[in-house]
Every structure is written in structure tokens, then in C-alpha cells.
Amino acid sequence: MRRRNLPYILSLILAVFFTFLLCLFFRQSLLIVFLLLLLLLPIVSVAATRHAAGRLKVSLRLPAEELSVPADVRITLRLENPTLFPLLNCEFKLLAQNRFYPPMPPQEIVVAAEARSVSETAFPIHFTAAGMFCLDLEELYVTDYLHLWSFKLTPGIRRELPLLPSKRELAPVRLTKASVESEDSVVSPDGERSSEISELREYRPGDRLRDVHWKMTARTDQMMIKEYEHSRDLYFLLLPELEKRSLQESLISLYSLGHKLIRDKESYRVALYHCADHSFEFLPVSSGEELRDVMYRLYLEPVENSSSAYVQLMRQKPELNGVIRIHGGNILPPETPEVY
Amino acid sequence: MPTIVNTVKTEKHMRLSATAKRELSFRSGDEESYGFSLGDVKSLRSSNRFFLCFIRAILIFLACFGTLGGLVSSFGLPFSLPVVALGIFFLSLITAFLYYNRLTFYLGYFLVFGGFIFLSLSFYWYVNSGYQAFMNEVFNKYSDYFRLLATREATEFIENRYLSVTTAMLFMGWFFCILFNITISGYMNLPATFLLSFLPLQVAFYIDIVPPIPYLCMLIAVYISVAVLGRSGHFTLPYRREPGQDFSRKRKKKKTEHVYFASSRGMLQIAGISISLSAAFLVLSGSLFATEMNGRYISNTVKDRTDELVKSVVQGGIYSLFNRYYAVGGLAHGKLGGIGNVNPDFETDLIIRLVPSNSTSLYLKSYTGFYYKDNSFFASAGEGEEILGEDELLEAEDYLPRLPAGRDVDMDSLYEDHDYVSKLWISIVGADTSYDYRPYFTILGSRDSALPGSGISEERKRKAEERFAADLDLLDSQEVIDSYNEYDAIESYEQLYLPFDERIAYDPNPDISPEYQQLVYDTCLQVPEELYGSLEYICRDAGLYDTAGAYDPDSPHPLAPESEAELQQYKQLQTQRLLIANALRRYFVKNYEYTMSPGTTPRRSDVVDYFLHNQKRGYCAHFASSSTLLLRHMGIPTRYVEGYVCTISDIMDGNPVSRDVSGWQSNADSLSDSGVVEVELTDGSAHAWIEIWLDGYGWIPYEMTPPSSEQQNTALDLFGLFGGLLNTTMRGAGDNSTDAQNANNNITRGNFPLFNGSLNFLLKPLSILLAALVLFLLSIPLLKRFREDLRLSRHKRRGEYGEALLLLYRRFLRRLKKQGRLPSSHPALREVFDMLRRNDAGKKLPPEEELTSLQYCLEQAAYDRSGPDAAACRSAAVSLKKLMR
Incomplete structure (x- = not known):
């Protein structure tokens, strides 16, 4: 009753x-x-x-x-x-x-x-x-x-x-890849890798200059890039910094950039920040379905008023550079972009 | 994106109403706050507008036809059932579809009212005749029921009742359809619908006429439907909704409420269920209408008051309820047995001014009853005769002495000289103006009324002028009389009279003619033959024959004694009469109880007979009427009298008006020093007593009512309200009277445990209800079992052996649960069989192979789409039954 x-x-x-x-x-x-x-x-x-x-x-x-x-x-x-x-x-x-x-x-x-x-x-x-x-x-x-x-x-x-989120057209922005270990650990790209070249391919925007195979380039008149055995560990790393103030814009930017990278046939990773224990999870994305799953994972995380994700990442991985930040609804390219 | 949304919103704002604009702004606020907004909730089942109106039409038809049909059928009036049913259904459709849309609503009502007025004018005489036919029947039935003297024979201009009643029913049907349309279609309001149908039906039910059951069934179905639909809220009128709007939306502080407007299919289902339910209910309980319970009357304040009101309305019309002038005040006009409780309203009926002369009560006589029949004393000499002329009868009252009420008789006191005349000023405020309210013994009055039974005759005036010439100067002119009147009185006048304690010398009354005395003997010894036995029994029981001694009712009664011996014989005869009356009064005091709440007399019972033998409790009218007949039976001419009595306590409570008594009395003694007193007499002072005829002497007033032994509380208190219920007086069929007698013999007022006895009539239906409920509850397991068996056989018939096996398994689980052996609340098959193997090992378990195959078969039945085959199922069922055993 x-x-x-x-x-x-x-x-x-x-x-x-x-x-x-x-x-x-x-x-x-x-x-x-x-x-x-x-x-x-x-x-x-x-x-x-x-x-x-x-x-x-x-x-x-x-x-x-x-x-x-x-x-x-x-x-x-x-x-x-x-x-x-x-x-x-x-x-x-x-x-x-x-x-x-x-x-x-x-x-x-x-x-x-x-x-x-x-x-x-x-x-x-x-x-x-x-x-x-x-x-x-x-x-x-x-x-x-x-x-x-x-x-x-x-x-x-x-x-x-x-x-x-909805997608939007992105302004041209120069991005770099970060070196990410295949076991989802990130190492600094020191160029000292002794691994063998697995293949040569055409240049794609974002490739590092040091990976250019100059001889082949000169021979073929095309910018050729050396693909090392460990070169798979070089990815774009997107770090969404979700804040309440600019949440929807950040989601839109992340989603749009993610799609653009997929369209460009780029594999990339999204650093998922768990603010509860300040840990990071690097989720590989190479297709639309994977991007959707990442977005869904992201929806389950709480949103802070001001995100400390980048600070935490830099604190935990000081050697990491080339992180693409999604901050305040904008896409922030790495602070030390490699000039090519 | 926000820009686009705002643009769309602006366009909508331009087109939409204020409510819609507010709603839109709410929603845009929701989008900002919550990231989404909720639109109008919609039902995917379209509620049919036509259908919604149609169901309403059905409900209106049921209510209207149930009321009118039931009412008219109750009084046995002829009418064409198909014409009335079809006509009312058509009218119901018209009125219900007024709510179809705004146009029909605003235009339709004008047309409906216009048509109503036009047709009522066109068929005026038919409608009028039908109505008069109905009212005539109603009045006839009410007159029979209440034994009223009033009759009503209104002219029916159309003699063909079949035609006129049918037309009137259609006319009334139209009227009721409009009213029911408002209460049902408009508001789905149960109280209003109930009152609209219940109150008209009370015209029949109040006098124990039960309308045909189908009509009641219709009404109960409507009540149930309206109650259920009204409370559900799913009855909104189609025309009040925006197109496509299914839900009402209300924003509250902490929530938003969406309520579904109308479910046409739900309405139809509810109407169907209500009709079935009411039919089933009336089939079960309909016998109540035919039982002896119906119409059993029980005296109580409420019922008696409503009875009085109803009777008043039947006799005097509605107007009589509002104007007390048409009420009869405290007088019953000789009608007996119909008043269960005497509940005076204590409003002033009469105001009198007088000079108190002694401590005895002043009786103001108004109504005189001679002929007894049908529980009434009529003011006529016999059946079919005219009312006796007042002049003729009242002649004999002049110059006569009277006796102190209830005192022992001392005949010597009657024969003294008198020289004391007093004046009484009377003002009628609320009493019936048909009477003069004459004190004993009036000489002359100033009133000259043309009303029958009032005023002073010329002959009487002449005699008064001859014998009391000196005293007539006491009467004032009308201007002076009116000047005393400080109230809103109807009429004021004065009367000269001889006060009670005047010592009057015996002198045979020269005004009494032999013819008059013969008339008295002819009329005032009348007793209904059927009461002879009853009266004889009481006379013997009271020892009246012993008191009477040598009294011979048939002895000659000379008008005036001519010798001393004759005078002595004459005095002896009169003394015997008074002694008999006195003995009877003592008998009443000893064996009967005075009460203001005796209950009414059962219908078809004689009031005197019932009072003397069964009731044995009553008020003044019972004692006066009974003693009139008893004394008549003893051969003493007696008559029944009603009027007002002014007791010494009333005088003591009165207002002193003047110390100067000059002009109020002549030849007064020392008592006259008390001054002039004004006394207000209410209807509580109304009284009944008797007058005994003394040969050659005239009528002697005599008080037969014993003093009250109880403290009367006439105010409307709680006990008074229910008091009558203790005295289960019934006004029903003849066999009811036995109960009533027992009740009145055994139950005494205030004996609370016996209150339960008066509830017996409710115990029966309530116990039937209780028994039915218990039976129903007990039969639930049986019904479930029966339903399960039905399902089992259906599965077998269809070849669904797996389903049948599962049903058996469920029954098995229930048995285990009853035994408390279930391993868990929802055990898996495996758990059950493990438990069986573990706990029942060594008992009469089937072999392990059989158990395994049973388990497998059950698993197949539960989880395998194809299920086990018939043979496996049969063997599994056998194993299961073994387990159950």
C-alpha cells in the first residue's frame, strides 16, 4: 500500500x-x-x-x-x-x-x-x-x-x-608518432635500434626524417621510408583530456581525429586515463569498430572539472614525447614536433 | 548545431501556443542540463475517438434506461419497452457524441436543448398525461403504504396510458441523458451519477417496491464502470485533447508525470467486466430483494423523521417542508400508530395569557374523535357520515364541571355553586388554525372564524348572553386583543371559561336534549367488532367488571332526576362510570409504560390491540385511544380528544405580564392575586385525553395517561438516534408482527446487548458473503488443480507430451515443497534428483536406471526443442507418479 x-x-x-x-x-x-x-x-x-x-x-x-x-x-x-x-x-x-x-x-x-x-x-x-x-x-x-x-x-x-559524438572537419595539423612498445609500453625513440629493415614504403606525413631511406629515395625519386622490425611500435598516441567544461568538444575532436587517422590507414592508440588510480591504458585502434569501442570505454570513465591526464602521463612516462593531446576541445599537437 | 536548433525553435515558437512554447523551453533546458530531452509520450495503440464516445453512450444508456425503466416498472405502468429502449439509446448516442470534437460540443448542445424544448412543447399533453399517470400511481401507492387520507387524482388528458407513459419516458429520458452525459462523459463522477439514479429509484424503494432486477443490474454496472474509469483517469474527452496527444504531462518538483489520457479498448473491457460482474453479483444477491428482510420497518429517529417528511410531502407537496403553517403541529388528528418516536421541535405553537387559579393543568381542546376505524379516530359519527356539527355537539359542553385529571372521584365536589369566570387570551403562532383550542369549560369566545370546527355559533352566543351577561364585558375588542400580540402570530382571540376548581352546583343541564343524548349513545359506544375479544380480555384482566359492580350499561339514563331516589340512582350511575375509568387508569399505571419512543404499529395490525397486548408502552395517544375503546366496551360513552395542555410547571415558567388582573376574571377569589401570566406552548405540550359522558351532565375530561417513569430526552442525541433500533417494531407483512411482538415484549430500552438482536437482519447477508468468501478461498486449490488437469489433457490431446510431463514435474515439485524437501527455492533438475538419490536411498525409489531415464527425459522436455517422444514421456510419467506416491 x-x-x-x-x-x-x-x-x-x-x-x-x-x-x-x-x-x-x-x-x-x-x-x-x-x-x-x-x-x-x-x-x-x-x-x-x-x-x-x-x-x-x-x-x-x-x-x-x-x-x-x-x-x-x-x-x-x-x-x-x-x-x-x-x-x-x-x-x-x-x-x-x-x-x-x-x-x-x-x-x-x-x-x-x-x-x-x-x-x-x-x-x-x-x-x-x-x-x-x-x-x-x-x-x-x-x-x-x-x-x-x-x-x-x-x-x-x-x-x-x-x-x-558527431564528426567535424579538422583543420590541417602536423602530428608525430610516439614510440609505443608492442606490449603496450612506450619507449623513447632513440634511433639506436639495431633491428633489421623489414620493408621500404612510401613516405606518409608524420614519418620521421631519420627513417628516410635516402639512397632508395634518390634512386627512385620517391621519398622511401624504412620500416624496421620494431617500427610497428611507432604510433600516433591520442590522449583525451576530458573536462566537464569542454567535454562534448573534446569527444567530437577525438572522434573526428580518430576517424581521420583510420581513413588515412593509420594505426594509433588512445591513452585512456583512469583518474581513480591515475593509471593509463593504451588502446590500439585501427578500425571504426575499435574506435567505437574506445569511445564506449571512455564513456564509462568519470569526468573531472580539470583533467590531470597529461601531467600524470608525463610524470609516469617522462621519456614519452609525441603525444597528441585532446584538450579543451582542441587537438594539441606534440610540444616538440619533429620538423621535417 | 546549437544555431540550427535555435532557429527551429524560434520558428516553432511563432506557430505554437503558449503552453507548447513553455514546453519547448523546458525541453531546451533539459538538453543543456541532461544532454537529452524527452518528447511527448505516445501510445502506439491508437485510441479511437469514435469508440471512446460510443462506450460513453452505452454507459449513459444503461444509467438512463436503468433509472427510468426501473422506476416506471416498479409502479406497474405500461410502456413500450422496445420504443423506450431504442429511443433512449439513440438519445444517449446523440448526447455522448456531443463530445466528439469542439464543433459538436459547442453546436450540439444548442441543438439538443432546442430539440428538447421543441418536442416537449409539441407533445406537451402526452408528456403531461404520462407524468400525471406516474404521479397518480405514486400517490396511490404511498397512500396505501402510509395509510394516508390524502388522495391525488390528477387529470390525465390522454387516456391511453401506454402511449402517454411511453412519450413521457422518452421526454424524461432526454432530460436524464443530458444530465448523465455531464456526470459520465464530462466528469466520470460516481457520486453525481449515483445520486441521479439512486434518488429517483428511492421513490419505489422507500415503500418497499423492488424494481425488476435487470434494471438494477444496468445501474450497478454503470456504478462499477464509472468508479473504475473515474479513478483510473483514462477517460479524457476526445475534444479536449490536441490531435495526437495521448498523455498529459505535468512537471512537478522532483518528477515529471505522464498520464495516459484514454484507452478506448480498456474502457470497453471495463464496461464488459462491470456488466458481467454486476449480473453475477445480482444473480447471487438478488434473492435479498425477495427475502423477508426487504421492507422490514424498524422504528428509529431517522426513519421516523424521513417518514414524516415523506408523508408531509405526499400530503402537502414540497412546499409543506418549508412552511410550518401547513404542518399540523403537535396534533395527530386522530391518526394512531404511525409515529414511532415523538420528537417535538419545541417551536412555539400557541401563546396564552391567563390568571392562574389553581395547580391543575389547563386543557385546551382542539380535535375530537368519535368513530374508530383503521387506526384512526375520525371526527365523523360513522362511516360515510358527515362530520358532526360542532354546534350540536358542543351545546352540551356549556356550564359543565370537570374533574381533576387522575384524581379519585369525589362526586360531591361536582355539585357546588359556581360564580367564577375567567378570561384566556390565545395567540396561534404555529398551530393549526382550524381549531379554537377551547379550555374547559368555554362560555364564549371572541373568535369568529369561518373555518369548520372553530368559532362560536349564534345559538351559543345567545345562551352565553343570557346566562353570563355580566361576564361578557371581560372580552376585549379585537384592537386590544391584537395589541397584546408581540409575536408574529397568525391569529389572536379571547375566550371566557369556567376554571376547573369552580364549585358548580348540580343542576341538570337544560341544554342537553334527549336527542343529543341519544346521539351520544349511538355514536360514542362504537367499537370495531374484531376488537371485542381483545377488549374483553383487558377489561377482565383490569378487574373493570368488579369495579363496575351493579353498573348496567343498558340501564335507563334519564336526563334529569325527578325524585331524590332517582337522583341518588343517577349519581350512583355516574360515579360508577368514573370509578371504572379510574380503575382502568390504575391498571395502565401498573402494567403499561409511558414512553415517547414506542415504535410504530405494524402494518395490518390494530393500534389499540397491538398496544394493549404486545407493545404495552406508548404515549398519550395510545392510552387515550385504548381507554376510549375499553370504556366504550364497558358501556360508557367516551370520545377521544386532542389538544394542548398547560401544566402548572408551564405556568411557573411563564412570563408575568401584569399584576393587575382586572378585566381578566369576575368573582375571583384570593388565588387571583397571582397576576396575569403569559405562557408559550410548544408542540411538546400537545396531548391526548378522553371525555366521558355523564348522563344529563355532559362530557367530563379525563386524563388516562400515566406519568412518565423515564427521563425523556427529546433532543437529538446519539442514543435517541439509534433508540428506535432497540425496539424492533416492524411495518411489514403479517408474519413480521410476531418478531415485533417478541422484540417489544423482551427488549427494553437501553439494554445494549440486545442491540445485536436488531442487527440480525444484516447478519444473514454478511454471513452469506463471508461463507462465500471462505468457500472461494477453500476452493482455490481445487480450482488450480482442475485448471492444471485441463491443461494436462489439452497438451496430451495436442501431442505436446513434453509440456505435459513438465506439468507433472511441477506438481511433483510442489509436493516436495510442501514436505519441505526442496533443496533450494528454484532447484535445478540435477539438484532435485541428487537430493532424491541422497535422501531417499533405501526407500521405495525406482531403480537407478529408471531415475536416470526420467531425468534425461525431463531435461529433454525442458531444453530440447524437439522434446522426448511419446513412449519415453509415458514411461517418464509413470516413474514420476511412482515418485509422487
Whole structure:
């Protein structure tokens, strides 16, 4: 029973009491029938509601496709009532939140679950911010026809809907790769590697000058680059520094740059900063799916007012240079770009 | 992106209403705060606007047809059922579809009202005749029920009742459809709908007429539907919604509420369930209408008051409720047995001014009853005769002495000289103006009313002028009389009278003619034949025959004794009469109880017979009426009288007006020094007593009511409210009276445990309800088992052996659970079989191979889409049954 049922219970008690008095005073069969009806109806109402509520099936249907903001999405709440009794008062408490933002005040939705049918209710949502959208269907109160009793059901339905940021055109920027060990450890590129050349390839923007195979270049009239055995360890390293103030811009920049690099057939890594223990995780990205996964991983991290990711990275890996920072919504090239 | 959004928003703002603009600004705020915004929630099941109106039309039809059909059928009036049903259904459709959209709403009501007025004018005489036919029937039934004297025969201009009642029903149906449309379609309001249908039906139910059950079924279905739909909130009118709007959206402090507007399919389902439920309910409980419980009357304050109001309305119309002038005040006009509780309102009925002369009460006589029939004393000499002329009957009252009420008789005191005349000023404030309220013994009054039963006849005036010429100067002019009137009185006048303690010498009354005395003997010895046995029993029980001694009712009664011996014989005869009356009064004091709440007399019972033998408790009217008949049975001419009594305590509480008593009395003695006193008499002072005829002497007033032994609390307190319920007086069928007798014999007022006895009538239905509930609860497992068996056989029939096996397995699990042997709340198959092997090892378990194959078969049935084959299932079922055993 909920507090809001009390007025109805009191009104029923009053009705029974007054009908009883009228029965005593007037002894009318109609009044006695009413009295019996007033006594029976609540029982029927509560029993039928209990019967139907126990068999009610609740589900939430979210779009399966990948979504990028801005997006208009329709979430469907399905109520399947297989019984003969319609439930007119099904009250849902819906909690919706983008994890990067405070939760929206609860939405109470009162719908009817018609008998022997599926009642569907659609919630149109307009998304303007990227992030992990969470939908919780925690409580469902099924109130009987006379509002005397509410049965609390806990569907425990929780759905998450990741929303990718929009892409934007990037201004030309000169980037360098950082040397990253294949075991995801980063070493300083000292040029002292004694490994053998595995292949020669054409120059691509960002290649270091020291890797140019000058002889071959001269021979072929094309800038040829030496690919060492360990040259795979040279990647673009993107460090997203997510701050509340410029969160969406940073996400957009990261996502746009990531896509650009993929388009350029570049493998790169994203340094994921866990602010709880100040550790870093270097996630390799070479395709759109991997970038999406990285974004989803990023959505699960808390956002600080001012990010200390770069400071921490430099403290932990002072030898690392060539880190591409995504800071304040902008892409900051490495501080010591290699001039070529 | 933000720029684009703002542009779109601005365009929308230009087109949308203020509410929509506010909603949009809310949503843009949401986007900034939460990263998303929620649009209008929509139901994917379209609620059909036509359908929503149609269901409303059905509910309106049920309410309207249930009310009108039930009401008219209750009174047995003829009407065309299909025409009325179709007509009301059509009208219900029209009124319900007024809410289809804004146009139909705003335009439709004008058309509906216009059509209503036009048709009511066109068919005025049909409608009027139908209405009058209904009202005539209602009044007839009410007159029969309450045994009212009023009859109502309004003219029905169209004699064909079938036609006129049908037309009137359609007319009323239109009216009710409009009202029900407002309460059902507009507000889905149960109290209003209930009152609109329940109150008209009370016209029938109040006098224990039960309408046909189908009509009640319709009404109960409507009540259930309206209650359920009203509380669900899913009934919003189609025209009030924006197109495509399914939910209302309310922003509150900590939440946002979205409530679904209307579910047409849900409404239909609720209406269907309500109709089925009410039908089933009335099938089960309908017998209540036919049981003896129906119409059993029990006396109580509320019922008696409503009865009085209803009777007042039936007799005097609604106006009588608001104007006390039309009420009869504290007088019952000879009607007996209908008042269960006497509850005076203590509003002033009369104001009198007088010079108190002694300590006895002053009786102001108004109504005189002669002929007894049907629990009433009529002011006529016999059945079918005219009311006796006041002049003729009142002639004999002049110059006659009277006796102190309730005192032993001393005949010598009657025969003394008199020389004391007093004046009484009377102002009628709230009493019936039809009477003069004459004190004993009036000489002459200043009132000259044309009303029958009031005023002073010319003959009487002449005699008064002859014999009391000197005293007539006491009467003031009308201006002086009116000048005393400081109240909003209806009428004021004065009367000259001989006060009680005047010693009057015996002198045979020359005004009493032999014809009059014969008339008295002819009219005032009337007793209904059916009461002879009953009265005889009481007379013997009271020892009246012993008191009477040699009294011979058939002995000659000369008007005036001619010799001393004759005078003595004459005095002896009159003394015997008074002694008999006195003995009867003592009998009443000893064996009967005075109460203001005796309960009413059962219908078809005689009030005197019921009072004397069963009730044995009552108020003044019971004692006066009974003693009238008992004394008549003893051969003493007696008549029943009503009026007001002014007791010495009333006089003591009165207001002294003047010390100067000159002009108020003549030949006064020392008592006259008390001054002039003004006394207000309320309806609580209304009283009934009797008058005994003394041959050649006239009518002697006699008080038969014993003093009250209880402290009467006439105010409306809680006990008074329920008091009547203790005295289970019933006004039902004949067999009810037995209960009533037992109740009245055994139950005494204030005996609280016996209050339960008065609740017996409710115990039966409540116990039936309780028993039905218990039976239902007990039968739940059986019903479940039955349903499971049905499912089992259905699965077998369809060849779904795996499902059938699982059903059996579930039953097996339930049994284990009952035995407390389940390894966990939701055990896996493997856990159950492990438990069996572990705990039941050594018991009558099937062989291990059988167990294994059973487990395998169950696993197959549960998880394998193809399921086990029929043979495996059969053997598994056998093994399972073995396990269950």
C-alpha cells in the first residue's frame, strides 16, 4: 500500500460506514445490496489486479543501430497482459541519464495494460550530447481499479545506449608518432635500434626524417621510408583530456581525429586515463569498430572539472614525447614536433 | 548545431501556443542540463475517438434506461419497452457524441436543448398525461403504504396510458441523458451519477417496491464502470485533447508525470467486466430483494423523521417542508400508530395569557374523535357520515364541571355553586388554525372564524348572553386583543371559561336534549367488532367488571332526576362510570409504560390491540385511544380528544405580564392575586385525553395517561438516534408482527446487548458473503488443480507430451515443497534428483536406471526443442507418479 492509496481507503471505509448506517435505519434491500457490493468490490478489484500484475510482462525496446548525436530515438515500453483483466493503473518510474550529466528527475508514466494484448508506449528522446545513455525501469506500481492497493513490481530493467559524438572537419595539423612498445609500453625513440629493415614504403606525413631511406629515395625519386622490425611500435598516441567544461568538444575532436587517422590507414592508440588510480591504458585502434569501442570505454570513465591526464602521463612516462593531446576541445599537437 | 536548433525553435515558437512554447523551453533546458530531452509520450495503440464516445453512450444508456425503466416498472405502468429502449439509446448516442470534437460540443448542445424544448412543447399533453399517470400511481401507492387520507387524482388528458407513459419516458429520458452525459462523459463522477439514479429509484424503494432486477443490474454496472474509469483517469474527452496527444504531462518538483489520457479498448473491457460482474453479483444477491428482510420497518429517529417528511410531502407537496403553517403541529388528528418516536421541535405553537387559579393543568381542546376505524379516530359519527356539527355537539359542553385529571372521584365536589369566570387570551403562532383550542369549560369566545370546527355559533352566543351577561364585558375588542400580540402570530382571540376548581352546583343541564343524548349513545359506544375479544380480555384482566359492580350499561339514563331516589340512582350511575375509568387508569399505571419512543404499529395490525397486548408502552395517544375503546366496551360513552395542555410547571415558567388582573376574571377569589401570566406552548405540550359522558351532565375530561417513569430526552442525541433500533417494531407483512411482538415484549430500552438482536437482519447477508468468501478461498486449490488437469489433457490431446510431463514435474515439485524437501527455492533438475538419490536411498525409489531415464527425459522436455517422444514421456510419467506416491 502506498500513501496515495490512503484517501481512497478512507473514502471506502466512510462509504461502507454510511451505507451500513443507512441499512440500519432504513432496512432497504437495495442498500444491503450496495453494502455487499462495497464489501465485495474491493476484494474483487485487488484480487483481479494481483492476478493480472503477477502475469504482466514488461520489456524495453531500444534501437539496435549505432547512434550519433544529434539523434532522435524512440524507446518503446512493452506491456504484455495475458489475463482477462485490464490494468488501468500501471505506474512506471523511469530514470534516464547520460552518464556525463546529472540524472534527469524521475519520469512517472501511468499507462493502461489492456487485457489479452500488448500495450506499447513510445518515448521519443532527442539526444544532443554524446555519452552513455542509461535507462532504468526500476519500479512498477500496479494499482487496483479502486486505488486501494498498489502492487510493487521490480522489473529491474536497465538499458544502456551509447551515443557517439558527431564528426567535424579538422583543420590541417602536423602530428608525430610516439614510440609505443608492442606490449603496450612506450619507449623513447632513440634511433639506436639495431633491428633489421623489414620493408621500404612510401613516405606518409608524420614519418620521421631519420627513417628516410635516402639512397632508395634518390634512386627512385620517391621519398622511401624504412620500416624496421620494431617500427610497428611507432604510433600516433591520442590522449583525451576530458573536462566537464569542454567535454562534448573534446569527444567530437577525438572522434573526428580518430576517424581521420583510420581513413588515412593509420594505426594509433588512445591513452585512456583512469583518474581513480591515475593509471593509463593504451588502446590500439585501427578500425571504426575499435574506435567505437574506445569511445564506449571512455564513456564509462568519470569526468573531472580539470583533467590531470597529461601531467600524470608525463610524470609516469617522462621519456614519452609525441603525444597528441585532446584538450579543451582542441587537438594539441606534440610540444616538440619533429620538423621535417 | 546549437544555431540550427535555435532557429527551429524560434520558428516553432511563432506557430505554437503558449503552453507548447513553455514546453519547448523546458525541453531546451533539459538538453543543456541532461544532454537529452524527452518528447511527448505516445501510445502506439491508437485510441479511437469514435469508440471512446460510443462506450460513453452505452454507459449513459444503461444509467438512463436503468433509472427510468426501473422506476416506471416498479409502479406497474405500461410502456413500450422496445420504443423506450431504442429511443433512449439513440438519445444517449446523440448526447455522448456531443463530445466528439469542439464543433459538436459547442453546436450540439444548442441543438439538443432546442430539440428538447421543441418536442416537449409539441407533445406537451402526452408528456403531461404520462407524468400525471406516474404521479397518480405514486400517490396511490404511498397512500396505501402510509395509510394516508390524502388522495391525488390528477387529470390525465390522454387516456391511453401506454402511449402517454411511453412519450413521457422518452421526454424524461432526454432530460436524464443530458444530465448523465455531464456526470459520465464530462466528469466520470460516481457520486453525481449515483445520486441521479439512486434518488429517483428511492421513490419505489422507500415503500418497499423492488424494481425488476435487470434494471438494477444496468445501474450497478454503470456504478462499477464509472468508479473504475473515474479513478483510473483514462477517460479524457476526445475534444479536449490536441490531435495526437495521448498523455498529459505535468512537471512537478522532483518528477515529471505522464498520464495516459484514454484507452478506448480498456474502457470497453471495463464496461464488459462491470456488466458481467454486476449480473453475477445480482444473480447471487438478488434473492435479498425477495427475502423477508426487504421492507422490514424498524422504528428509529431517522426513519421516523424521513417518514414524516415523506408523508408531509405526499400530503402537502414540497412546499409543506418549508412552511410550518401547513404542518399540523403537535396534533395527530386522530391518526394512531404511525409515529414511532415523538420528537417535538419545541417551536412555539400557541401563546396564552391567563390568571392562574389553581395547580391543575389547563386543557385546551382542539380535535375530537368519535368513530374508530383503521387506526384512526375520525371526527365523523360513522362511516360515510358527515362530520358532526360542532354546534350540536358542543351545546352540551356549556356550564359543565370537570374533574381533576387522575384524581379519585369525589362526586360531591361536582355539585357546588359556581360564580367564577375567567378570561384566556390565545395567540396561534404555529398551530393549526382550524381549531379554537377551547379550555374547559368555554362560555364564549371572541373568535369568529369561518373555518369548520372553530368559532362560536349564534345559538351559543345567545345562551352565553343570557346566562353570563355580566361576564361578557371581560372580552376585549379585537384592537386590544391584537395589541397584546408581540409575536408574529397568525391569529389572536379571547375566550371566557369556567376554571376547573369552580364549585358548580348540580343542576341538570337544560341544554342537553334527549336527542343529543341519544346521539351520544349511538355514536360514542362504537367499537370495531374484531376488537371485542381483545377488549374483553383487558377489561377482565383490569378487574373493570368488579369495579363496575351493579353498573348496567343498558340501564335507563334519564336526563334529569325527578325524585331524590332517582337522583341518588343517577349519581350512583355516574360515579360508577368514573370509578371504572379510574380503575382502568390504575391498571395502565401498573402494567403499561409511558414512553415517547414506542415504535410504530405494524402494518395490518390494530393500534389499540397491538398496544394493549404486545407493545404495552406508548404515549398519550395510545392510552387515550385504548381507554376510549375499553370504556366504550364497558358501556360508557367516551370520545377521544386532542389538544394542548398547560401544566402548572408551564405556568411557573411563564412570563408575568401584569399584576393587575382586572378585566381578566369576575368573582375571583384570593388565588387571583397571582397576576396575569403569559405562557408559550410548544408542540411538546400537545396531548391526548378522553371525555366521558355523564348522563344529563355532559362530557367530563379525563386524563388516562400515566406519568412518565423515564427521563425523556427529546433532543437529538446519539442514543435517541439509534433508540428506535432497540425496539424492533416492524411495518411489514403479517408474519413480521410476531418478531415485533417478541422484540417489544423482551427488549427494553437501553439494554445494549440486545442491540445485536436488531442487527440480525444484516447478519444473514454478511454471513452469506463471508461463507462465500471462505468457500472461494477453500476452493482455490481445487480450482488450480482442475485448471492444471485441463491443461494436462489439452497438451496430451495436442501431442505436446513434453509440456505435459513438465506439468507433472511441477506438481511433483510442489509436493516436495510442501514436505519441505526442496533443496533450494528454484532447484535445478540435477539438484532435485541428487537430493532424491541422497535422501531417499533405501526407500521405495525406482531403480537407478529408471531415475536416470526420467531425468534425461525431463531435461529433454525442458531444453530440447524437439522434446522426448511419446513412449519415453509415458514411461517418464509413470516413474514420476511412482515418485509422487
